[in-house]
Amino acid sequence: MIILRIDIIEIAIxxxxxxxxxxxxxxxxxxxxxxxxxPLLYSNVSRQxxxxxxxxxxxxxxxxxxxxxxxxxxxxxxxxxIRYYSYTIGKK
Amino acid sequence: xxxxDKIDDYKLFFTFSFQTLRKLSQEDKELFNDLFYNRTPxxxxxxxxxxxxxxxxxxxxxxxxxxxxxSSFTYRILYDNKLINDFNLYxxxxxxxxxxxxxxxxxxxxSDMERYFKEINNPINTLLNNTEKNIDTNIHGLQKHLSILxxxxxxxxxxxxLDDFDYLEENxxxxxxxxxxxxxSNKISVILSVRPPLYSAIECYDSRxxxxxxxxxxxxxxxxxxxQKLLKKRLAVVLHPESQNIYRTIVSKFLNENSVYKKLxxxxxxxxxxxxxxxxxxxxxxxxxxxxxxxxxxxxEIFEIAYDSLVYTLLHYDDIDSIEEDxxxxxxxxxxxxxxxxxxxxxxxxxxxxxxxxxxxxxxFNLNEFKSRNKNSLIYxxxxxxxxxxxxxxxxxxxxxxxxxxxDAINKIVKIISNKKNRLIVPAKIIxxxxxxxxxLYEHYKTTMKGxxxxxxxxxxxxxxxxxxxxxxxxRSKII
Numbered sequence: 320m321i322i323l324r325i326d327i328i329e330i331a332i333x334x335x336x337x338x339x340x341x342x343x344x345x346x347x348x349x350x351x352x353x354x355x356x357x358p359l360l361y362s363n364v365s366r367q368x369x370x371x372x373x374x375x376x377x378x379x380x381x382x383x384x385x386x387x388x389x390x391x392x393x394x395x396x397x398x399x400x401i402r403y404y405s406y407t408i409g410k411k
Numbered sequence: 412x413x414x415x416d417k418i419d420d421y422k423l424f425f426t427f428s429f430q431t432l433r434k435l436s437q438e439d440k441e442l443f444n445d446l447f448y449n450r451t452p453x454x455x456x457x458x459x460x461x462x463x464x465x466x467x468x469x470x471x472x473x474x475x476x477x478x479x480x481x482s483s484f485t486y487r488i489l490y491d492n493k494l495i496n497d498f499n500l501y502x503x504x505x506x507x508x509x510x511x512x513x514x515x516x517x518x519x520x521x522s523d524m525e526r527y528f529k530e531i532n533n534p535i536n537t538l539l540n541n542t543e544k545n546i547d548t549n550i551h552g553l554q555k556h557l558s559i560l561x562x563x564x565x566x567x568x569x570x571x572x573l574d575d576f577d578y579l580e581e582n583x584x585x586x587x588x589x590x591x592x593x594x595x596s597n598k599i600s601v602i603l604s605v606r607p608p609l610y611s612a613i614e615c616y617d618s619r620x621x622x623x624x625x626x627x628x629x630x631x632x633x634x635x636x637x638x639q640k641l642l643k644k645r646l647a648v649v650l651h652p653e654s655q656n657i658y659r660t661i662v663s664k665f666l667n668e669n670s671v672y673k674k675l676x677x678x679x680x681x682x683x684x685x686x687x688x689x690x691x692x693x694x695x696x697x698x699x700x701x702x703x704x705x706x707x708x709x710x711x712e713i714f715e716i717a718y719d720s721l722v723y724t725l726l727h728y729d730d731i732d733s734i735e736e737d738x739x740x741x742x743x744x745x746x747x748x749x750x751x752x753x754x755x756x757x758x759x760x761x762x763x764x765x766x767x768x769x770x771x772x773x774x775x776f777n778l779n780e781f782k783s784r785n786k787n788s789l790i791y792x793x794x795x796x797x798x799x800x801x802x803x804x805x806x807x808x809x810x811x812x813x814x815x816x817x818x819d820a821i822n823k824i825v826k827i828i829s830n831k832k833n834r835l836i837v838p839a840k841i842i843x844x845x846x847x848x849x850x851x852l853y854e855h856y857k858t859t860m861k862g863x864x865x866x867x868x869x870x871x872x873x874x875x876x877x878x879x880x881x882x883x884x885x886x887r888s889k890i891i
Contacts, residue, residue: 322595322619355551359596362558 321404323364323372326353328400331376331392344390346370376400425721428645429714432483440490447487448644449636450480457488460629461498465568468597472625473604475633477577478709481604482508484633485572501527501567505590508575513586514543521549528556531566554592562598569599577606584616587624594623635708638699642717779879781824783815787883792816793824795886813889 330352334340346366353361353369370390374382377396381387427435436443460471475481488494489502503523510516518541528535535556539545557565571593579586594601603624605613613625698720706712781789792814800807803825811821876882 322622325617325619357592357595358551358554358558359592359598 320368320372322360323353323368324376325404326356327369327373327376328397328404330356331397332401335392335394335397342392342394344392346388346390349373349390421725422722425718429718431711432480433486443483443486443490446644447483448641450484450487450633453484453631453633454487456631458494461488461494461500464570464600465499468568468600470594470600470623470628471602472610472628472630473602473633474607474610474630475604476635476707476709477606478706478711478713479633479635480710481633482506482574485574485602485604489572499567500570502570502572503527504572504574506572506574507578507586511578513579513582514546516586517546517550517589518543521546521553524553527567527569531564533560533564550589557593557596557598560598565598571599571601573601573603576603577609583609583612584620587620591620591623635703636710638702638713641710641713645714778882781820782883785815785883786881787814787816789816789820789824790827791882792886793821799886810886810889814884814886 327349330349331344334344335342346369349369350361350364350366353364373390377390377392377400379391379393379396382390432443432446435446457471460469463469464471473481473484489504494500495502503520505516505520507513507516510519521538521541525535525538525541533556535552537552537556538549539552541549571590573587573590576583576587590601593599601624610625613620702713702716706716778791779788783789792811796807796811800810808818808821812818
């Protein structure tokens, strides 16, 4: 689901630009942000779905653990993801 | 025969009948259906789309060049009460052309949505006062309220018309962002009308917008219409047998039996609608071809040309040659307006006689305004170079400098070309160098094709060269 993946990238860009926040994200936090962003599309989005898409953008070992609820985001992985999906993300 | 004294009255009639269809039918919506011309296959297609739209929740895209009639096509659906009631639809209009202000547009939209929720007995209570500060929170509130309601509770299927978004330009995506959640939902359908440059901008921007606005949508493409019948339809206002009931309140003075407007048409030998259908008006085929090609099918511009040329024929009635009766069913006397008159009409170089002292709404562009020492036309060569090189790269400048143009002058012309007010030239757009290595003009040139038509037409006009002078050498001859 490419739309969900781009939305997660946008959320990660916002968070990493804010220096007061550590580079850790809770699953529920992402869900809240997504539901605020597009309540019509993500009204029934599951946390399992978010996790599966999140791993593809940030393939860090800790994120892949079965029971993890806190995800790590890194600038390096993010820049890689932006480059990979660059044809999809518009000019900011 | 001179009509010089009554020319102001004629002008009133022409300006009235060549208005946009929506303005013309502001007081009478029935009039809209009477004057709406052609587009029946497209209309039947959109009906078949709207029939199933409630189950699928598809979005619809209407593509067409400037002035082809996208807005009037969408309003044709809106004014059709029977269709809207049968398919159980609820249309909402977001017309940027009406307000020309983002905030006012969104505030109107919020109040419309609020009214709809009241009508279906599911009022929304979470909205704040409808002011500029609260727009974002209110729109989010609307989206949240919609996500809670089931399809059965919604009763009617919402249709959001997004019209005239071409005027937004740089602010387009920040504005379209507000409607993106609505477009992604199955409960609502969005109908977006765009010009080709805006269509390509959405395609390039972001795959989310691409999916919901351009690729995964039902699309209708509007082609330019035949001008002659369209013009007749507009001039038929006076001759229409039912018009007396419709226009009584609006233009009672046009409808007297002795009115100047009816006399005007009788000059061309027309007294009823059947005859009007047969006659070719004062325009020859060449002239109509000119209208179509030079304006790229833009109806607004065609009306402007028609207005000017009809006034011109009345002023110079005795001077212009008339064509004799043909087998084509032409009634006569028909005036022969050709390219020679076009140049007399729409150029500024001509000497004005006492009769011609009125402002023309249309103007031809002078390609020989800027010339090099070798007497090569700068604008003509730049247009050619855009077509050949596509980008403003080193080769682009080098080839033009070979023709004797300086770099500053070239940049100056590129700015003129990219200015949208000069509608006869390419409505190109300069992208800043930070984003891409070279500035790209060809995309916009290609999508509109206007500059191309202009070049091909004018190169074969002897009359144009007689007035403005020769263009000099072509760029292609140097390259080879």
